Amino acid sequence: MSSICLGINPAFDASAVLLIDGEPVASIAEERITKKKHHSYSVFNCIAKVLNDYAVKYEELDAVVVCRHGLEECLKNEESKIALQKLKEQSKQYCVCESHHLLHAYSVYYSSGFRQSSILVMDGLGTHIKYLSDLGACPIENESIFSGKYLGTAHESMTIYNAVGHRVHPVLRRLSTHNTGQFSKEDISIGRLYSYVSKKIFGSRFDAGKTMGLAPYGKDKDWKRAIAISRNNVCVKSSFLQEVDSTSKSDVMHYADLASVTQIAVEEAVLFRAKQARMLTGQNYLCVSGGVFLNCVANNRLVCDSGFKNIFCISAAGDDGIALGAAIYAHVEVLQQEYEPKTFSPYLGPRTDTGDSANYPEGMIYEDRGELISYVAKKLAQGHVIAWHWGRSEYGPRALGNRSILASPARVGVKDEVDPKIRTRG
């Protein structure tokens, strides 16, 4: 082996990725091991898992990169603190990368197979500006934030990069505010807008997928109530957040309208940003990453309407993807090695179908895939819920065929059975 790199995301959706000779070989989010959904600020288990899978010792690691964003909180977790301290002492090189958005950019660009492209990163919040050493490297479109009262809570929220070969540099940035006590309604990000509405409707900011599912039921399409788009700027309207606050729980159809308006606003915002990225970089290819791009309906708008020849979105567009960006950063920036962009496979998680028949109940081994599919179809028709696992698990929050929960939608009450008993981890 010529090089072994480890990338770590210590923040939201904590995760680790192992890269051997420039190839991602193992990845896992902490939540997959602890069964605590969105497990954050804890990296002890995911680091141990990816290293153990390839029998890699700390001292064999050529470079370890940890993202700054969330590191302080993670060090409050005793087991994680010890693991990170050992990595610092025993690996050959240990670095902290300041920019969360840069690691989103590395994760998607170097996995895209493109040799040059625009990169658009949009999420809830990235790194706090006090840690951004490249803050002056590109224009900040909302510079007025520096004279605002919430400057102390300003983070990255949208960054456009231009990538040519091995050079990735920022060309435009937007900052957004975050106040963990009294939530600031000034300059909130597009990602925060979606989680704000999701929390109002479903009670949790993590229920963005439900908001996307509810949106088509709404009749209100007046997205200009939610965001303002000018010639070179897009921002969330605080008046819309106040409208969200004042919506009554008894008004279900109004909730559907809020979801509809928010969904269309996000689609318009990402489309605007993609066109802006094309204009600023002159590129024909686009890479997108950050939690906003877990919205597959918005991604489809990009494919249809943005004008790019090709678009790549990584399966781990959310923060678990930061670990891949960190591992690639270790390879390219710390070890200064060539990284050949190649087609990315999301099947990097643990394998459970070892082929050992001793692991399966008698009479449950199917050599023929067609027979297995008919057996599963019959069980679904009888009202069973099926947990399907096949090969390695996917990197990212989406089930892409190798890990799925199947149930028949024809059965009354199936949702109530699947949701609380099976889908909720922890």
Ligand SMILES: [Fe+2]
């Ligand atoms: Fe992010």
